Amino acid sequence: MNRAPGTGSPAVAEAARFASEVRGRAAAWDREGGLPAGVLKEAAAAGLLGAGIPERFGGQGVTPAELGEICAHLGGVCSALRGLVTVQGMVAAALHRWGTGEQRARWLPALAGGELTAGFAATEEAAGSALSAVRTRIEDAGDGEHVTVTGHKKWITFGQVAQVLLVLGQDKGKPAAVVVEADREGVSREPVGGQLGMRAAQIAHIGLDAVRVPRTNLVAPSGLGLSHVAGTALDHGRFTVAWGCVGMAEACVEDATAHAAARTQGGEALAGHQSVRALLAKAAVETAGARELARRAAEFRSGGAPGSVTETIVAKYAAAAAAASASSTAVQVLGSAGCEPDSRAGRHFRDAKVMEIIEGAQQVAELHIAEQLMRRHAGRGPAPASPAAEVRA
Amino acid sequence: MNDITREITEFLSAALRSEVGPDDDYFALGLADSLFALELVTFVESRFSLTVEVEDLDLESFRTANRITRFVQRKTGSPEFTENR
Numbered sequence A: 001m002n003r004a005p006g007t008g009s010p011a012v013a014e015a016a017r018f019a020s021e022v023r024g025r026a027a028a029w030d031r032e033g034g035l036p037a038g039v040l041k042e043a044a045a046a047g048l049l050g051a052g053i054p055e056r057f058g059g060q061g062v063t064p065a066e067l068g069e070i071c072a073h074l075g076g077v078c079s080a081l082r083g084l085v086t087v088q089g090m091v092a093a094a095l096h097r098w099g100t101g102e103q104r105a106r107w108l109p110a111l112a113g114g115e116l117t118a119g120f121a122a123t124e125e126a127a128g129s130a131l132s133a134v135r136t137r138i139e140d141a142g143d144g145e146h147v148t149v150t151g152h153k154k155w156i157t158f159g160q161v162a163q164v165l166l167v168l169g170q171d172k173g174k175p176a177a178v179v180v181e182a183d184r185e186g187v188s189r190e191p192v193g194g195q196l197g198m199r200a201a202q203i204a205h206i207g208l209d210a211v212r213v214p215r216t217n218l219v220a221p222s223g224l225g226l227s228h229v230a231g232t233a234l235d236h237g238r239f240t241v242a243w244g245c246v247g248m249a250e251a252c253v254e255d256a257t258a259h260a261a262a263r264t265q266g267g268e269a270l271a272g273h274q275s276v277r278a279l280l281a282k283a284a285v286e287t288a289g290a291r292e293l294a295r296r297a298a299e300f301r302s303g304g305a306p307g308s309v310t311e312t313i314v315a316k317y318a319a320a321a322a323a324a325s326a327s328s329t330a331v332q333v334l335g336s337a338g339c340e341p342d343s344r345a346g347r348h349f350r351d352a353k354v355m356e357i358i359e360g361a362q363q364v365a366e367l368h369i370a371e372q373l374m375r376r377h378a379g380r381g382p383a384p385a386s387p388a389a390e391v392r393a
Numbered sequence B: 001m002n003d004i005t006r007e008i009t010e011f012l013s014a015a016l017r018s019e020v021g022p023d024d025d026y027f028a029l030g031l032a033d034s035l036f037a038l039e040l041v042t043f044v045e046s047r048f049s050l051t052v053e054v055e056d057l058d059l060e061s062f063r064t065a066n067r068i069t070r071f072v073q074r075k076t077g078s079p080e081f082t083e084n085r
């Protein structure tokens, strides 16, 4: 497909329609700590869950630019909803890239249609930014046909409801990835609620107690579970998070500006104060900059250019910062209205902070971006940071 | 060294900020971080117009520039990519 991005694309128009329809409900989802099951179905029916999956597997096969716009529409309304599209896309991207023909045929159509919802289970207590430290064990079950998966995963977005989990573990000391169906014996879920942000993302910690799965659920040879399988998922995740943050930042600039124009104090509109205007201007420029970097990442991705991994990190870094900054500005300008329960700006403010931590914390992204700069000066400067420290960048 | 090997060693040397010879195992040398593996796959795919499938993903075939060269030759089957002796 070579459609130009923007509202001209039916998939993007559908996402825009969906986002505006649910806009008024997002605060309640956040307060109640989850998306109603009906919303997952509606999102699936709108094609959102399979947006990035190729058409031959039942998805919409949208371009990276279109996927970005879709995530911006959703992110501007509800980060948890955007998160749903993100995790589904991450798992699908990893399976599409590194699954066998049989694995693609088995899982991708169900993920595209939303009959299956997916979770990406990498993080553990002792393995966050440095995922090479995961301890989940993937072991031979002794019958030649199965493996057992044992470990404890933390902070799994939509882990309360996901039916399939892409789990990162170790197979005889080598990083390995395996699909675990959540209805298998030995899988337990501990719901997480009341956290800072992403409150509607139905997060769970997940216990895996000697869960038996067929060997055919292993994705890619052992040794490549982190660098290739989780790496592909995270690369995709960073791209959709970047665009979700662009949407969040744009919504915040819009809300702050509307409020500054409408609200009068001491006989003067808030927008009449230079210091308020400065806040708005700064947020608007950071947001526009983030959009351009996200667009650039989309261009690299559609051309399959080798720099796409880094360009995506740059976009996610800039967009998470823009969302954090613009949402902080929005709460500031809204004053008490930004602090109210159910305040949209307040929710974006909490969610945006999370975006500076997940899918590669800002400081980890900086390491990677600086490392790329150093490439132009081969042989000079200190050696790259240790591999373990960099996996999330 | 043939053209493919030269291009690959150039890419590796720049990306890893260290002179990489055609038979150096840069993973064993600890030069590569885990983002690099994906970048390398993307580079090989876009530069030599091929797709790396999971069936090709034997870590061994990506360990050295010479092995990547043989992998590219096998995938493309192109005579211009035969090794100069």
Ligand SMILES: Cc1cc2nc3c(=O)[nH]c(=O)nc-3n(C[C@H](O)[C@H](O)[C@H](O)COP(=O)(O)OP(=O)(O)OC[C@H]3O[C@@H](n4cnc5c(N)ncnc54)[C@H](O)[C@@H]3O)c2cc1C
Pocket (backbone or CB within 6 Å): A087, A120, A121, A122, A123, A127, A128, A129, A130, A154, A155, A156, A157, A158, A197, A198, A203, A354, A356, A357, A358, A359, A360, A361, A362, A363, A364, A367, A389, A390, A392
């Ligand atoms: C709402 C939410 C949803 C999540 N969803 C998922 C999910 O679906 N699946 C999943 O697997 N995980 C998920 N996570 C986990 C998330 O990926 C981790 O929180 C993240 O990777 C950071 O790991 P950590 O929390 O252990 O922080 P740490 O790794 O302990 O890092 C804490 C801070 O230390 C600094 N830091 C860490 N390493 C470095 C470094 N090398 N250089 C410089 N500074 C550094 C950074 O400032 C970082 O913010 C989620 C987390 C949250 C909060």
